Amino acid sequence: MKNLEIANIFSSIAQILEIKSDNLFRIRAYERAVEILQDLDNIEEYAAADKLTEIPGIGKDLESKIKEYLSTGRIGYYEDLKKEVPLGILELLKVPSVGPKTAKLFYDELNIKDVATLEKFALEGKLLGLEGVKEKTVENILRGIDIFKRGSERIDIATAWDIAARFVSELRALKEVKRVEVAGSLRRMKETVKDIDILVASNKPQKVMDVFCGCAEVKDVFAKGITKSSVLSKGGVQVDARVVKPDSFGAALLYFTGSKNHNVKIRTIAARRNLKVNEYGVFPVTRKKSQECLASKTEEDLYKILKMQYIAPELREDTGEVEAALKNKLPKLIELKDIKGDLHAHSNYSDGKNTIREIVDAARKKGYEYIAISDHSQSLKVARGLSIADLKIKKKEIDSVNKRLKGFRVLFGTEVEIDSAGNIDYDDEILKEFDFVIAAIHSGFKQSKEQLSRRIIKACRNKNVDIIAHPTGRLWGARDSYELNFEEVFKAAKDTNTILEINSFPNRLDLGDSLIRLARQNGARFIINTDSHAVAHLDFMKFGVAMARRGWLTKQDVVNTLSLKDILKARK
DNA sequence: GCCGTTTTCGGCCCGACTGTTTTCAGTCG
Numbered sequence A: 001m002k003n004l005e006i007a008n009i010f011s012s013i014a015q016i017l018e019i020k021s022d023n024l025f026r027i028r029a030y031e032r033a034v035e036i037l038q039d040l041d042n043i044e045e046y047a048a049a050d051k052l053t054e055i056p057g058i059g060k061d062l063e064s065k066i067k068e069y070l071s072t073g074r075i076g077y078y079e080d081l082k083k084e085v086p087l088g089i090l091e092l093l094k095v096p097s098v099g100p101k102t103a104k105l106f107y108d109e110l111n112i113k114d115v116a117t118l119e120k121f122a123l124e125g126k127l128l129g130l131e132g133v134k135e136k137t138v139e140n141i142l143r144g145i146d147i148f149k150r151g152s153e154r155i156d157i158a159t160a161w162d163i164a165a166r167f168v169s170e171l172r173a174l175k176e177v178k179r180v181e182v183a184g185s186l187r188r189m190k191e192t193v194k195d196i197d198i199l200v201a202s203n204k205p206q207k208v209m210d211v212f213c214g215c216a217e218v219k220d221v222f223a224k225g226i227t228k229s230s231v232l233s234k235g236g237v238q239v240d241a242r243v244v245k246p247d248s249f250g251a252a253l254l255y256f257t258g259s260k261n262h263n264v265k266i267r268t269i270a271a272r273r274n275l276k277v278n279e280y281g282v283f284p285v286t287r288k289k290s291q292e293c294l295a296s297k298t299e300e301d302l303y304k305i306l307k308m309q310y311i312a313p314e315l316r317e318d319t320g321e322v323e324a325a326l327k328n329k330l331p332k333l334i335e336l337k338d339i340k341g342d343l344h345a346h347s348n349y350s351d352g353k354n355t356i357r358e359i360v361d362a363a364r365k366k367g368y369e370y371i372a373i374s375d376h377s378q379s380l381k382v383a384r385g386l387s388i389a390d391l392k393i394k395k396k397e398i399d400s401v402n403k404r405l406k407g408f409r410v411l412f413g414t415e416v417e418i419d420s421a422g423n424i425d426y427d428d429e430i431l432k433e434f435d436f437v438i439a440a441i442h443s444g445f446k447q448s449k450e451q452l453s454r455r456i457i458k459a460c461r462n463k464n465v466d467i468i469a470h471p472t473g474r475l476w477g478a479r480d481s482y483e484l485n486f487e488e489v490f491k492a493a494k495d496t497n498t499i500l501e502i503n504s505f506p507n508r509l510d511l512g513d514s515l516i517r518l519a520r521q522n523g524a525r526f527i528i529n530t531d532s533h534a535v536a537h538l539d540f541m542k543f544g545v546a547m548a549r550r551g552w553l554t555k556q557d558v559v560n561t562l563s564l565k566d567i568l569k570a571r572k
Numbered sequence B: 001g002c003c004g005t006t007t008t009c010g011g012c013c014c015g016a017c018t019g020t021t022t023t024c025a026g027t028c029g
Helices: A002-019 A022-040 A041-046 A059-070 A078-084 A089-094 A101-108 A116-125 A135-149 A157-172 A205-213 A246-257 A258-274 A299-306 A321-326 A356-365 A388-403 A449-461 A487-497 A513-521 A537-549 A566-570
Strands: A177-183 A195-202 A216-222 A228-233 A238-244 A277-278 A279-284 A339-346 A370-376 A411-416 A436-440 A498-502 A525-529
Touching: A002 A022, A002 A041, A002 A059, A002 A078, A002 A101, A002 A116, A022 A059, A041 A059, A041 A277, A059 A177, A059 A205, A089 A101, A089 A116, A101 A116, A116 A135, A157 A177, A157 A205, A157 A238, A177 A238, A177 A246, A195 A205, A195 A246, A205 A216, A205 A228, A205 A238, A228 A258, A238 A246, A246 A279, A246 A299, A258 A277, A258 A321, A277 A356, A279 A321, A299 A525, A339 A356, A339 A411, A339 A436, A339 A525, A339 A537, A356 A370, A356 A537, A370 A388, A370 A436, A487 A498, A487 A513, A498 A537, A513 A525, A513 A537, A525 A537
Parallel strands: A195 A238, A339 A370, A370 A411, A411 A436, A498 A525
Antiparallel strands: A177 A195, A216 A228, A228 A238, A277 A279
């Protein structure tokens, strides 16, 4: 993806500028652009329409650099910078506790250009004696190298919530603790997270920090202060905790939830009104020493005093939510309780673990009105796709289950293959028998962007295909999204009345947040499915809903908020 | 390098912890 390529270059530029001690605000401008670009899958479409500078954070200069990359595949300014500071040094910055100043020191004094050399020198004691480096510093660097070597890959939100829950439950059990909440990117429900942030309200911070650093899940303690500590969990994830007084919990939660850019925007707007926002509250900017706190107890109080709507954590990415909140124009986001059913669950007819009955029982316990048992189709042999004969048996079972149910309906679904030419692997005669047909690509990913787009568009045009499952095919940690002409595909979905799936499975989350927004702008409709292969997976619905919220979707944008009667009408 | 309900120039969010220092710089979020 071009946006990621450019983001990586801008990120390197920011780091090189840091090492060169360049203007901090210029560095921040590049860093901000990196975050913006990471979420901008259709950068080429912006460039083609000459709309790059309409993106907040992209000005004339960055526009020209983006255009330069798109047309030539390189950025001259970056090529020049690389001559001044060898790229290897940037690797040193990935070691926790080594920042630009330290990296420059090691390079200037000892010509260290990679982590392996840094480790060697640290072990041999050759770092000692450099300005500001003593034994403790070396110790921290070696520990940082350990973390670096273990890899810095991001973890999926389901795993992260699991680890977070273990810390939270130990902390909640303390009588000194008034409140505990997960904050940071995990609270914002980012698709993946790098670390876990936990906020605690207590008047006895020391005690809380002692317990936090001694949690069963802790493997190593990086930093332990009176109100702030940082540990490595046994699962290899960094967990940060901060303790604040109960009175400032709202202010701290806002600050600790981020995103950084959201906080900066909030604080900038506050400053224009002569208000200061920090993790303790909102304060008037005066010369007086004693400052009265205007708001601090809840996040709602803070947003209110700043004269804007409350902003849900999932929206706090500085992608327009602050401006919308100031104008009272935030959408009413979809909630988990709006979901009335799940149309993508696999039974043991194909590669699922559970029987239809077991799945139905679990779905009913969730308060759903319907569930579609959507097993794989005949050509996906690895997943025991169903033959025509299998379908007849399965249909019979569903009919008999439905006869015994009241107020709940099992739908006859399928997840069919879109082959390399865009055809579906059951005939129309068979397809029309299903209540819902979900189409997906599970093979032949290596085609060009145009070919893949054509395949999906052709599937959309099939009158029997109701839903496109996991539209980009990405699997976190295993496979990148395939490239598509997104606007074209989304427009085709709209024109053919095909529903786009938001797949809730934690290693998919596909569509992801930024593509959901793009698809909505193109008029598409959505369904949030779990792609369950076991009844426990039905719980993943909350992650799909979170993606929908991050994509600014309302209940009206999502078809499985409809009653059984209405969702059946939502088909083609 | 970006940006404008004070502004097209002169600002740009704010604080905790650590290790090395005797008052602070570097790192991190």
